[in-house]
Amino acid sequence: MKNVSDFFGCKVFDDRVMKANLSAKVYQSLRKTIDEGAKLDIGVANAVAAAMKEWAVGHGATHYTHWFQPLTGVTAEKHDSFISPSPDGGVIMEFSGKELIKGEPDASSFPSGGLRATFEARGYTAWDPTSYAFIKGNTLCIPTAFCSYGGEALDKKTPLLRSMEALNKQAIRILHLFGNDDVKCVRTSVGPEQEYFLITEEMYKQRRDLRFTGRTLFGAKPPKGQEMDDHYFGVIKPRVAAYMEELNEELWKLGILAKTEHNEVAPAQHELAPIYTTTNIATDHNQLTMEIMQKVAAKHGLVCLLHEKPFAGVNGSGKHNNWSLATDGGVNLLSPGETPYENAQFLLFLCAVIKAVDDYQDLLRLSVATAGNDHRLGANEAPPAVISIFLGEELNAVLEAIETGTPYAGTEKKQMKLGVDVLPKFNRDTTDRNRTSPFAFTGNKFEFRMLGSSNSIACANIMLNSAVAESLKIYADRLEKAENFEEVLHEMIRKTIKDHKHVIFNGNGYDDIWIKDATEKRGLLNYRTTPDCMPHLLDEKNVQMLTSHRVFSEAELKSRCEIMLENYCKTVLIEANTMIDMAKTEIAPAVGAYILELANTAAAKKVVDDSISCGYEAGLLKKLARLEEQIAVKTDELEEAVMKLKDAGDIESESYMIRDTVLGKMGELRVACDEAETMTAKKYWPFPTYGDLLFGVK
Ligand code: ADP
């Protein structure tokens, strides 16, 4: 048995390494930068760079890279060697403070949504000292933010850090009002639970749809799916167990606290949960986790699918963003606490979240919008596209009592008075039971469940942090001026509950009746697709809020909206073209070949004896011929719909055309092909079926 503590974080330039390898003065100065955002002077940067290089080279690194998260959704890196020529003809390993702090990747081919004309292609990367550097392969990776020369963010980390700062600022105002003067900093923490599928590499290679798009574009329902629920928390197969073991080890070496792993609802589906950490680091770690998941899979002859909906008719994969906020002293502000004063503070933070989620439903929805996640949200598995909050019965009863001024029927029947009464302890198990809510309170944190499995968690957290910062700002503005603090506080909490209770829903979120009720009676938003929600990023109220907290500039918002819609269009277009290609060159020929075999069989029978029945062949042949025709027609129609996109004019119109015509045509072509699959002899079918893929890993 290996001792994890011997190698945990061995590839990370973390606090332990810093302390051991930096002079006390340099270490303290760096800590000040990490903890308080103090400016780093070049002397310190040089010393840190030198120590970092020594350490990295000692661990086998030969290169370094500024590691960043452009708007493509993956991470980017450009490797530079430490090597510099020395006067005697040899080489020395060099790395300066300047190289640590700032890099200049050629940024021209990263999406910028018009922010940076390609002729002034240079953007720069800036070291983010709050996230530790680490070694991957032979490369020292330095987490960085990525900006244009004008200072506009071209990545996901920059606005994330800004949103954390915005929330920190407003939360501290509130805490000081409650007399917590010693609190210096409030940070949000996230623990993202990550779902994924594992299939064999051999089968993966045979499917162009998986290779080009990450999901299956064809595939009839297998005889056995997830209906038995026998996979959920079931015994982990040996090959998968070996994979998980190595994955954990690799993650631990990188200081990532991968903790639990289990099978999920769908066959071949699994989940990994890390222990939560500061949002910024959790985001970097999740990005790394996804990368390592795929790398380790390759070593085991497997492929890890991170797509939101790799298989139609089978549960998709999501990511649960467990979110809370805590002070530098470690106090979780979403924990109800044990004294009345803490309770009042807790209720205020709770209200801030409720208000934020209600006021900015659109931002939360669009923060998780991608072509892939559109297949999941609103289907009968993941949370719906309507955002609501689950609080659990107990907490709900408390809020109701406050709103109506009636006695709380909890442990003792008495009127709730803030700042006087103690709240009951909320039973974590009762609050956690609802799995259908998009945004659930789970005892001392909220779980935002709408994220897709391949989403960066940055986007959702940027919106969540900003929206909560806005609620807190409104509260702080009022409370700071209040003559009677307790009275104003009580009234504000009461009013928030009254104004926003329509977003609280404790029932079954999968229920169709709920969607009707939510949209028609409660007036909640239901943006089913990416084109429906994304343009709302530029709604005046959203631009106003996000710019006022300096999370985004207006130009950055415009560019992001464009990039997200562009990503959507490109993704679906690649899928459509892959379908056309597979239908024409693989599926139609396979059906044709089987038709020929049926005809030959029938003819052979007739040669032997004219009275032998050919009913089976004739019946099947007729059906298949009709489907073959259908496949041809539907392929043409899809091609035509794709061609028409050229006339769209702008990206928003193009996204609407995709939503309204292309996706429908893809669906129709799929139906014909999937039906043909169920009738065509297996030996002719050109790629592995759902049954093969889902039950292929032993
Ligand atoms: P489950 O949701 O499966 O019941 P847990 O609630 O224990 O499991 O944890 C789910 C995830 O939530 C884990 O990644 C965990 O680290 C994270 N988590 C737990 N507490 C917090 C917190 N205060 N803030 C953010 N994430 C948290």
Ligand code: MG
């Ligand atoms: Mg959970």
